[in-house]
Amino acid sequence: MDQISDPLIGEKTQYLNAQAAGRPLKNPISHETLVRARGYRQQRIREKLAEHDVAALLCFDPLNIRYATDCSDMQVWTLHNAARYAMVVNGGPAICFEYRNAMHLAENLETVNEVRPATSWFYFASGPRTMEMASEWADEVADILREHGGGNMRLAVDKMEPMGVDILRQRGVEIVEGQEITETARMIKSPDEIEIMNWTIKVCEAGMWRMRDLSEPGRTENEIWAELHHENIRNGGEWVETRLLAIGERTNPWFQESSDHVGQLGDLLSFDTDLVGPYGYCCDISRSWTIGHTTPTDEQKRLYAHAINQIEHNTKIIQPGMTFHEFNEKSWRMPEEFWDQRYSVAFHGVGLCDEYPAVPTHVDMDRGHGYDGLIEPGMVLCVESCTGVKGGRECVKLEIQVLVTEDGTQQLDSFPMEPWL
Helix, strand or coil, rough: CCCCCCCCHHHHHHHHHHCCCCCCCCCCCCCHHHHHHHHHHHHHHHHHHHHHHEEEEEEEEEHHHHHCCCCCCCHHHHHHHHCCCCEEEEECCCEEECCHHHHHCCCCCCCEEEEEEECCCCCCHHHHHHHHHHHHHHHHHHHHHHHHHCCCCCECCCCCCCCCHHHHHHCCCCCEHHHHHHHHHHHCHHHHHHHHHHHHHHHHHHHHHHHCCCCCCCHHHHHHHHHHHHHHHHCCEEEEECCCCEHHHHHHHCCCCCCCEEEECCCEEEEEEEEEEEHEEEECCCCEEEEECCCCHHHHHHCCCHHHHHHHHHHHHHHCCCCCCHHHHCCCCCCHHHHHCCCCCCCCEEEEEEEEEECCCCHCCCCCCCCCCECCCCCCEEEEEEEEECCCCCCCEEEEEEEECCCCEECCCCCCCCCCC
């Protein structure tokens, strides 16, 4: 197998020249855009509070805190340490309860009416005083509801340590499932959100070109994957949710994370970006190519052709007003040889990371899995394919990110597919 020049070199040169290659990209997002996006997002939350007749939303998930207030503080650490939280009161204030040494991070946001020190009662922070600190926390939450709720003590909560449920109920608080409120609020994007998301996609794709440059024989998966992180961080991005890059036999089965495995000439490289970029928005796209940019084998080309067909067909049929079951009925029917290694969803929502909905492939929907819902304008969806044969050597992973419009879909990412077909 002969190493060849990259068939996409012309597109790469054109892209990077336009983006000032070798330096961080120029941030196009204005302060006014951010202000409008913040206001829209909090208004979406408030509309859902009214719709569900709850007095307030209590958020511990840092992604929901970010969505409701745009306050960001140690996002990954607070995903597993409940050191901060926020309340948005229906018809009342938005209050950030922040890590005591970081309260200043929320003080100048127009979406935050008040900043208070958080009362931490997860065991790492409170130890044997957990019950004492949780009681202090619950008193404060219940007092806010009594002050602003007009007698309504229904509190929507997204995620919370188990002890908090009983302690709040002892104070007359009715706990309501909050994830339905946050997920359905986040589902419909404003034009300003799309503008910010497009900026994240540009950052991600610049990182993908760096990865492509290093897709040479002798490079490890980790070396190549690091290029995506490099580009993201230097452009103000935040983190990458997974490490889903694999080469050769490690692509099948999918979901093996990057390692010190060394790529050989002609091996298939597949990856899924899951990148959380500037201002917290996600670019979740996948591509596959060969190490050394060799001409694909017949089997690599066959897998790639199926993945392309699945993505293109499913994207084409997506229409506003279509139910998930209607989508399933019209979706790409994959040959049975690909069922075992299929991806878990045909498409899913994306915004601040992966979001509602998650619609399985026809294999699972036809077996009664999944749920129904409605595709609406303003949703951003990731359309997916993972194509391989059980016992085979490799899998092709492809994914694109599309905006649902009044007429169908608009693809937001622009990184080219391989010209193998």
